[in-house]
Amino acid sequence: MIDLRSDTVTKPTEAMRRAMAAAEVGDDVYGEDPTVNRLQERAAEVFEKEAALFVPTGSMGNQIAVKLHTKPGDEVVIEERGHIFNYEMGTPAVVSGVMLRTVRSGNGCGHLTWDEIETALHIDQPYYSCPTGLICLENSHNFAGGSVMTAEHCSEICERAHALGIPVHMDGARIFNASIALNESVADLTRKCDSVQFCLSKGLGAPAGSILLGSKEFISEARTWRKRFGGGMRQIGILAAAGLMALDESPDRLHVDHDIAKRLAFGLADIPGIDIDVESVVTNIVIFDVAGTGKPAEAICDSLRNDEIMAISFGSRIRMVTHCDVSGTDIDKTLNSMKKAAVQQP
Numbered sequence: 001m002i003d004l005r006s007d008t009v010t011k012p013t014e015a016m017r018r019a020m021a022a023a024e025v026g027d028d029v030y031g032e033d034p035t036v037n038r039l040q041e042r043a044a045e046v047f048e049k050e051a052a053l054f055v056p057t058g059s060m061g062n063q064i065a066v067k068l069h070t071k072p073g074d075e076v077v078i079e080e081r082g083h084i085f086n087y088e089m090g091t092p093a094v095v096s097g098v099m100l101r102t103v104r105s106g107n108g109c110g111h112l113t114w115d116e117i118e119t120a121l122h123i124d125q126p127y128y129s130c131p132t133g134l135i136c137l138e139n140s141h142n143f144a145g146g147s148v149m150t151a152e153h154c155s156e157i158c159e160r161a162h163a164l165g166i167p168v169h170m171d172g173a174r175i176f177n178a179s180i181a182l183n184e185s186v187a188d189l190t191r192k193c194d195s196v197q198f199c200l201s202k203g204l205g206a207p208a209g210s211i212l213l214g215s216k217e218f219i220s221e222a223r224t225w226r227k228r229f230g231g232g233m234r235q236i237g238i239l240a241a242a243g244l245m246a247l248d249e250s251p252d253r254l255h256v257d258h259d260i261a262k263r264l265a266f267g268l269a270d271i272p273g274i275d276i277d278v279e280s281v282v283t284n285i286v287i288f289d290v291a292g293t294g295k296p297a298e299a300i301c302d303s304l305r306n307d308e309i310m311a312i313s314f315g316s317r318i319r320m321v322t323h324c325d326v327s328g329t330d331i332d333k334t335l336n337s338m339k340k341a342a343v344q345q346p
């Protein structure tokens with residue numbers, strides 16, 4: 001199978017499995033797992049933040065941040081296609097009692113400008129509006145096709161938000177992809193954010209785990225909320241060992257995923273009926289519209305599956321994501337199958 005549904009499907013390498021088997025472990029709820037502690041220290045160092053916490057999933061990291069930055073009745077401003085709004089099961093409402101105020105980014109790139117954010121803020125409007133408690137950003141932006149936000153853009157939003165007393169959380173599930181694409185460090189890309197979540201389990205190739213970063217005080221409270229969420233795990237040094245390898249070794253190979261994603265995008269652009277903006281493909285996510293082929297996206301995905309290729313359809317669009325278990329040869333095979341699948345039958 002060539003699995004292009006997501007970069008979450010990566011399998012740990014042999015070296016990662018060996019590191020996991022040999023990991024020193026302890027009870028992490030007591031803070032006694034040496035490998036987890038090393039991973040957290042290393043992550044804080046790489047991002048130049050005060051502290052870090054290993055959490056089982058990106059969703060949990062994001063939702064702990066929403067919980068800690070807000071109080072019930074607050075509003076959270078987020079781009080309309082953001083993961084926290086669309087794919088985290090309504091947790092902000094269920095757990096934090098907050099409303100999400102969504103805004104569509106004007107140029108469609110997924111990254112709101114301060115002017116766009118400002119239109120959605122509620123400040124000093126007692127008795128009739130929910131006050132804005134948090135702004136959530138996403139870099140790279142998954143459902144905007146892996147688009148990236150520069151350090152300068154992010155810093156500007158944070159500075160303006162802070163001037164109004166509003167914190168900023170970064171859903172950096174794929175922040176390392178953004179870092180490689182922009183040639184800016186993850187520390188710079190998140191410098192002024194109050195909290196950051198990034199995933200070890202996506203392009204970085206670990207089997208599980210995310211890291212939440214912030215101030216010492218924030219992370220100390222996050223530890224309490226991780227336990228409340230049911231995320232206090234025990235001898236998870238076996239996961240952290242894979243996470244450490246992912247953090248230290250995987251970023252250097254992400255450019256390969258970006259190169260083959262670009263190659264895929266160029267190949268797709270040559271297929272009649274497929275609408276894709278090749279220039280917008282800068283990381284490992286390729287989203288394209290197949291309406292022009294006259295075939296439903298779902299039918300095209302079914303036909304790809306017969307050729308042992310998996311992709312995700314939504315509406316008239318298809319998403320393909322490259323990762324460490326996909327090769328250039330796999331992309332050639334995918335393009336050949338796409339040509340067959342997209343042809344209108346007489």
Ligand SMILES: Cc1ncc(COP(=O)(O)O)c(C=O)c1O
Pocket residue numbers: 008056057058059060062083084138141142171173174199201210
């Ligand atoms: C942008 C983004 N944020 C957060 C998550 C959530 O991560 P997890 O699946 O580990 O909960 C995902 C997962 O795909 C994602 O794409």
